[in-house]
Amino acid sequence: MKAAARVGSDGAEQAVSEFPLGLKSLDVIHGGLTTVVAPVKCACRDGDELARDRANAVALLSKAAAAAGQRGGARTQLYGLANLSDLGRTLIAEVLGEGEVAGVVALPDGSLAQIWESVFAGIWRVRIGTEPAHEYVEVGAIPQIVRRAATDLTSTDLVIAAPPDGAMNVLPVLAEIRERARAWRSGMRAHVINLTLLPMNAVDLAFLHESVGNGPTQLVFRGYGTCRVQATGIRNVWSVQFFNSTDNIILDTLEVGGVPIVALAADEDFEDSAERLREMIEVYAT
Numbered sequence: 001m002k003a004a005a006r007v008g009s010d011g012a013e014q015a016v017s018e019f020p021l022g023l024k025s026l027d028v029i030h031g032g033l034t035t036v037v038a039p040v041k042c043a044c045r046d047g048d049e050l051a052r053d054r055a056n057a058v059a060l061l062s063k064a065a066a067a068a069g070q071r072g073g074a075r076t077q078l079y080g081l082a083n084l085s086d087l088g089r090t091l092i093a094e095v096l097g098e099g100e101v102a103g104v105v106a107l108p109d110g111s112l113a114q115i116w117e118s119v120f121a122g123i124w125r126v127r128i129g130t131e132p133a134h135e136y137v138e139v140g141a142i143p144q145i146v147r148r149a150a151t152d153l154t155s156t157d158l159v160i161a162a163p164p165d166g167a168m169n170v171l172p173v174l175a176e177i178r179e180r181a182r183a184w185r186s187g188m189r190a191h192v193i194n195l196t197l198l199p200m201n202a203v204d205l206a207f208l209h210e211s212v213g214n215g216p217t218q219l220v221f222r223g224y225g226t227c228r229v230q231a232t233g234i235r236n237v238w239s240v241q242f243f244n245s246t247d248n249i250i251l252d253t254l255e256v257g258g259v260p261i262v263a264l265a266a267d268e269d270f271e272d273s274a275e276r277l278r279e280m281i282e283v284y285a286t
Contacts, residue, residue, distance in 0.1 A: 057088040058285050067139040068272035076140025103219035105149045118272035122265035141264040149216040154235040170204035180256040190257025
């Protein structure tokens with residue numbers, strides 16, 4: 001979270017925090033959903049083989065649609081793509097499409113997981129590594145890899161050092177973050193700290209970022225504007241920032257809790273996703 005500035009309603013510049021994305025791939029993941037595969041040479045594939053490829057892809061998508069229709073606190077369901085042909089994986093990419101959410105998760109072995117929500121809310125594509133990549137479709141509010149990384153790869157406590165010269169109000173904010181993070185348990189409501197409204201200067205914000213650090217998970221949501229969600233280096237502490245269409249920050253918050261609700265597919269979306277995916281499957285199955 002670096003110090004930046006925005007123009008307030010009175011025309012004066014105000015300091016804001018801005019977590020650096022760090023990984024340029026986070027912004028370019030959008031548009032990179034289609035699996036890169038070798039060209040399929042139809043001349044060497046008979047009709048039965050092509051029909052089998054299509055049937056295998058349709059079967060996997062049908063399982064995903066069934067899982068989406070059974071939501072309501074259910075565990076996420078994973079469907080691996082390793083046993084599908086290039087044609088089958090391409091068909092799945094075409095059917096699922098690319099939604100408004102994309103992200104990256106840094107893993108302990110140094111590899112990177114890329115995630116995309118499809119055009120069907122709650123149905124995700126996940127790709128881990130590159131050569132060879134491990135790919136699967138996951139049905140759930142958020143891929144489990146996001147929750148695991150934010151839990152397993154972050155610190156359980158926030159160490160508050162002496163602030164630098166020029167700091168004004170950062171210490172009470174850090175104390176609040178530490179107290180809330182220690183007390184938070186699964187099932188509790190998230191506690192939101194609105195940094196946009198706090199009287200904090202650039203020194204405060206820089207020290208705040210240095211104290212909480214950057215975590216392993218970064219997500220971007222594209223819509224009318226942009227929302228960026230990033231796990232900090234402290235367990236259960238997230239940066240949630242909203243930007244307008246010109247990429248100026250309009251709301252800057254820290255959330256203490258589980259994965260922020262803005263990142264989760266809503267329960268009411270699953271039934272709609274299941275119905276629309278079944279309609280798409282009927283088109284591709286005929």
